[in-house]
Amino acid sequence: MLGDIITPDLFASALRMATPLALAAIGGTLCERSGVVNIALEGIMLTGAFFGTAAVLATGNPWIGVGAAMLAGVAISAIHAFASVNLRADQVVSGTAINLLALGVTGFLMELWYGHPGTTASIQVLRPIFSFSSPGGGFLAEAWRWVNGIVFSHTPIVYITIIIAVVAQWAMYRTKWGLHLRALGEHPRAVDTVGVSVYRGRWVAVLMSGALAGLAGANLTIEQVGSFTENMTNGRGFIALAANIFGRWTPVGSYLASLLFGFADALQIKLQILRDVITVPPQFFLMLPYVLTVVVLAGVIGRAVAPAAVGEPYKKG
């Protein structure tokens, strides 16, 4: 019975489902550390998902699609950067507007380019990188099934995400750029007085979060499903925001938090298999990831302290 649930695919599935969350969450971390709230992650992810798909449909090359998704993410996040950094608009309002904009633009362009709403035609997807053959029988083969399933069965962006998490963590705490970034979110005036541009620093952070959320969209369409559907992100951008807080505004923390949410989601799918044994309605299983979110945010992790200057527009002079 437990053998039905605890399988290599449970952990592989957790990694797969964590990837889009983690990319967006790390993007959110960079952005909020610089002092700009980014609730537009959902919309940016959707934009990336759409333009990624469109680029693959046009060129047939999935990697060009990944690039297009990131570019689209950068482009739409530039609106957020301009509104919240230069115009000093309310960052939550600007983010909400981008979420609405993304939903509208993707639906509109879909009508315009493909002549129908709903779902696009299917595209060429990125395949898993590795494909090793299993060694002989017995214990070795069983062990190999686990290692191969959990470690080697993934598509490129899943691995890239882990690298990004580690590199971002290193950059944030071990480089001058990282020091400036963190200072931007805590005390922008101090950064300004040492001669570093607050505007430029925040612009770079917002655009980077756009690229990462766009990459998250590419993971959904170009690696996981192979087509774009309107509003297909399904609230992942908002769960990513929670993961960013749960990860205490650090890249690796965001990744691990996303992994926990991904694991909860993977586990609930496997638990549904046991519906004949555990006779509770499936809604209870479906609730699991969200209950987990509430629990961890409410108490287990203690007080999560946001950057001091997050959400506050900076006025030079």
Next chain:
Amino acid sequence: MNSKMSKLVAVLLALMLVVAFLPACAQEEPAEEPAEEPVTEEPVEPVLKTAMVTDVGGLGDKSFNDLAYEGLKKAEADLNVEIQVLESKEITDYESNIDQLASAGYSPIFAVGFLMTDAVAKMAPEYPDTQFGGVDEFFEEVPPNVVGLLFKEQEGSYLAGVVAGLATLDTFDDKLNGDNVIGFVGGMDIPLIKKFEVGFTAGAKAVNPDVKVIALYAGNFTDQAKGKELGLSLIEQKADVIYAAAGAVGSGTIQACQERGALFIGVDADQYLTVPGSGDVMLTSMMKRVDVAVYDTIKAVIDGSFPGGELQVFGLAEGGVDLAPYHDFEDKVPQAIKDAVEKARADIIAGTIVVPES
């Protein structure tokens, strides 16, 4: 300077909102385009103006909204009626959409989807002269100007279960494994979707009593990535035929079937036609003929035989549900399976098999 800036922001945001609502306008186009043809061919005044309000899935769902629209388009072509579509983006759009169409003189108005039941029940008395068709809507007391259009999804699903139950024992395709397991993917665990699951299981068990049917639910009808994960989990459990009644979630399941090698049974429309490139796994589809129900209702209104105040149930016997052709599997599927499906169909129509719905 400051007020100038905030004005600019306000203008920018207003622009964004306008763009955000563009699709709502754009999507009315398909309703108008085809309207031009019949007018140029035969410049006769339309017999009546009919319209539909979509569910939040909207046009392009390759499911019941699109099918209802098919019914409207057929009526437009055959019966010389004027048609209109309003899409609901939020549940809160239902009433205002119905209101807008009713006050513009459209009748009958089709409200597509069980979520709209309450909106129809509320708006129908306000427009007593307008006729309403409620697709998938069950009313305890049907208002006199409303007809509830319901389907016996369990009957069509039973046939899908017969195909799946026998196919998993067979070896006509290399995606079929030796294990006696089949899978079901549902959108939300609600009575409507339960009918699909129960009928499917009953059909499979009738021809293959030992078969293990694993049913997984996504919790929504839109998350394709979740649909893929559910499919992968089913395939890991050795399921080799998967039936999905889950809207767009099913497209993700098709992807899982294509990657890991399993057969798929589509739902609502003939998904071989609506999901291009799925032919290598699409064994058949359980069609729910919303288009037939909508078309017949428009015809009834024209004939003056509108069944107001009634619930109409479309089953196998009425042609409301059925299996789609096997398409690419036509030559592979053994005659024994085709015969078993025909026998089950005849027995259900004759009433010797009564398919449970819960």
